[in-house]
Amino acid sequence: MSILKGLGVALVTPFNEDLSVDFDSLTQLVNYNIENGTHYLVVLGTTAEAATLSAQERTQVTEHIIKVNDGRLPLVLGIGGNNTYEVKKQIEETDLSAFEAILSVSPYYNRPNQEGIYQHYKVLAETGKKIIIYNVPSRTGQNIEAATTLRLAEEFPNLMMIKEAAPNILQYFDILRLKPQHFELVSGDDEFTLPVTLAGGNGVISVIGQGYPKEFSTMLKLAFEGKVKEAYEIHNKLVEITRLIFAEGNPAGIKTVLAEKGIIKNHLRLPLVAATTCLQEKIKAEMAKI
Numbered sequence: 001m002s003i004l005k006g007l008g009v010a011l012v013t014p015f016n017e018d019l020s021v022d023f024d025s026l027t028q029l030v031n032y033n034i035e036n037g038t039h040y041l042v043v044l045g046t047t048a049e050a051a052t053l054s055a056q057e058r059t060q061v062t063e064h065i066i067k068v069n070d071g072r073l074p075l076v077l078g079i080g081g082n083n084t085y086e087v088k089k090q091i092e093e094t095d096l097s098a099f100e101a102i103l104s105v106s107p108y109y110n111r112p113n114q115e116g117i118y119q120h121y122k123v124l125a126e127t128g129k130k131i132i133i134y135n136v137p138s139r140t141g142q143n144i145e146a147a148t149t150l151r152l153a154e155e156f157p158n159l160m161m162i163k164e165a166a167p168n169i170l171q172y173f174d175i176l177r178l179k180p181q182h183f184e185l186v187s188g189d190d191e192f193t194l195p196v197t198l199a200g201g202n203g204v205i206s207v208i209g210q211g212y213p214k215e216f217s218t219m220l221k222l223a224f225e226g227k228v229k230e231a232y233e234i235h236n237k238l239v240e241i242t243r244l245i246f247a248e249g250n251p252a253g254i255k256t257v258l259a260e261k262g263i264i265k266n267h268l269r270l271p272l273v274a275a276t277t278c279l280q281e282k283i284k285a286e287m288a289k290i
Contacts, residue, residue: 003040003074003100004039004040004074004076004100004101004132004161004184004186004202005039005184005202005203006039006040006202006203006217006220006221006224007037007038007039007040007203007204007206007209007213007216007217007220008038008039008040008041008042008076008186008203008204008205008206008209009033009038009040009041009042009205009206009207009209009210009213010042010045010046010047010048010205010206010207010210011026011029011030011033011041011042011043011045011047011048011065011210012029012047012048012049012210012251012254012255012258012264013026013048013049013050013053013061014026014029014255014258014263014264014265014267015265015267015268015269016265016267017265017267019267019269021053021057021060021061022264022265022267023060023064025263025264025265026061026064026065026068026264027064027068028263028264029210029258029263029264030065030068030069031068032210032213032263033073033210033213034069034072034073036213036214036217037213037214037216037217037218038073038209038210038213038217039073039074039203039217040073040074040075040076040100041065041069041073041074041075041076042075042076042077042078042103042205043061043062043065043075043076043077043078043099044058044061044062044077044078044079045078045103045205046078046105046136046139046250047207047250047251047254048061048078048251049251049268049269049272050078052269052270052272062077066098074100075098075099075100076099076100076101076102076103076132076205077094077096077099077101077102077103078102078103078104078105079091079094079102079103079104080103080104080105080106080134081105081107082107082108082109082110084107084119084120084123084124085123087104087124088123088124088126088127091104091124091127091129091131092127096129100130101129101130101131101132101160101161102124102129102130102131102132103131103132103134103163103205104121104124104131104132104133104134105134105136105139105140106120106121106133106134106135106136106140106142106144107120107140107142108139108140108141108142109140109141111140111141111142112142114144114145114147114148117142117144117148118148118151118152121133121152121156121159122152122155122156124159125152125156125158125159128158129158130158130160131158131159131160132160132161132162132163132186133149133152133159133161133162133163134162134163134165134188135149135162135163135164135165135166135188136163136165136188137165137166137167138165138167143166143171144162144166145171146171146174146175146178149162149164149175149179150175150178150179153179153180153182153183154180157182159183160182160183160184161183161184161185161186161202162175162183162184162185162186163186163187163188163205164185164186164187164188164189164196165187165188165189167189169192169195169196172185172187172192172196172199172201173199176196176199176200176201184201184202185200185201185202186201186202186203186204186205187201187203187204187205188204188205190204190206190207190208190209190242191239191242191243193206193216193219193220193235194219194223194231194232194235197220197223197224198223198228198231203220204216204220207245207246207250207251207254208238208241208242208245208254208257210254210258211241211245211254211257211258211261212238212241212290215234215237215238215290216234216238218234219231219234219235219238222234237290238290240286240289241257241283241286241287241290244279244282244283244286245257245283247275247279247282248275248276248279249272251268251272252268252272252273252274252275252279253275253279253283255267255268255274255275256274256275256279256280256283256284257283257287260283260284260287
């Protein structure tokens with residue numbers, strides 16, 4: 001599934017001061033990424049504050065990105081949740097003609113065991129749609145173990161990829177080592193992107209990448225070409241800013257970066273709030289160095 005290779009970015013949702021969706025800034029953000037080397041766009045992921053958008057707003061944001069993108073880059077749509085049959089229904093009832101695949105996070109809050117996670121994705125696989133499994137234990141409270149991922153990969157060809165964001169990089173390597181040929185892995189952790197790609201990964205679905213698409217896509221190009229030293233030079237340049245943007249949660253940090261670049265305004269919806277003044281100053285100082 002090499003069309004989703006390289007730098008995918010999980011787009012933020014820009015807001016106006018009154019917290020309505022800022023569609024002009026969203027246009028700027030999409031164009032900025034397309035013009036600076038991003039390979040595909042992820043719509044309505046966690047970074048988009050999708051949980052705080054109404055159903056109508058989610059539809060409007062999706063349609064707006066499709067329109068602005070105008071077929072230039074492949075698109076992935078986030079549809080996930082902790083009610084398995086509701087997620088299945090949503091996937092079946094959504095017009096996916098503009099999308100390459102669905103990104104579906106493992107069930108959060110309920111904390112199913114490995115068999116429950118397997119059964120959840122089995123039901124989603126029955127839709128016949130291309131689905132990217134998303135493992136992010138820091139948000140869901142439960143890890144999808146490598147054995148479960150590999151079982152799903154072997155049994156359901158339309159579960160074609162995993163966005164892996166476990167804190168243990170060895171889990172990524174186990175999946176890469178043992179996966180069937182058709183199944184791909186992308187990093188869901190910005191800082192693990194380079195080592196995971198060099199080990200055989202397909203790149204990243206990134207947060208920081210939408211602020212630095214040129215640098216991040218260049219780093220991945222070098223990695224795919226086996227130019228390790230040159231790739232690590234870019235990686236090392238971006239390590240500090242990557243750590244800073246997650247210091248007070250996502251997307252407070254990346255919205256600071258994008259606002260500083262003049263692409264969006266720095267507003268978040270409750271329960272999230274903008275980064276503290278202290279963190280904003282640190283981010284701006286690091287941006288000046290880059």
